[in-house]
Amino acid sequence: MSLPHWAYVAMLAFCLVGTLPLVPAFRLSVLRQPRRLALTVVLAGTPFLVWDLYATHADHWWFDADQTLPPRVAGLPLEEIGFFVVIPVVSVLTFEAVKVARRRGAAR
Numbered sequence: 001m002s003l004p005h006w007a008y009v010a011m012l013a014f015c016l017v018g019t020l021p022l023v024p025a026f027r028l029s030v031l032r033q034p035r036r037l038a039l040t041v042v043l044a045g046t047p048f049l050v051w052d053l054y055a056t057h058a059d060h061w062w063f064d065a066d067q068t069l070p071p072r073v074a075g076l077p078l079e080e081i082g083f084f085v086v087i088p089v090v091s092v093l094t095f096e097a098v099k100v101a102r103r104r105g106a107a108r
Contacts, residue, residue, distance in 0.1 A: 012079060018090075019094060068080075
């Protein structure tokens with residue numbers, strides 16, 4: 001496997017590495033509430049995952065085999081499934097950090 005195969009994984013890792021520092025910086029409790037976070041990920045990700053499966057199987061959408069890892073689940077690269085976990089998580093973390101920052105700003 002060449003380096004480009006890891007491009008999608010690298011993008012997901014970059015999103016996590018860039019966002020996880022918000023947890024201690026803003027004292028976020030999101031990760032201490034795993035059930036709520038999991039429910040959010042499932043509710044946000046499932047419709048898009050279903051659409052992704054449909055679009056891929058209908059040949060409206062595809063994944064570059066040179067930029068994804070070989071393992072597939074129902075025709076989707078593992079990274080694509082990871083996308084529907086990582087992006088909702090980093091979105092929630094960012095949203096919660098902005099809420100804290102706004103409260104801090106309003107208190108001044």
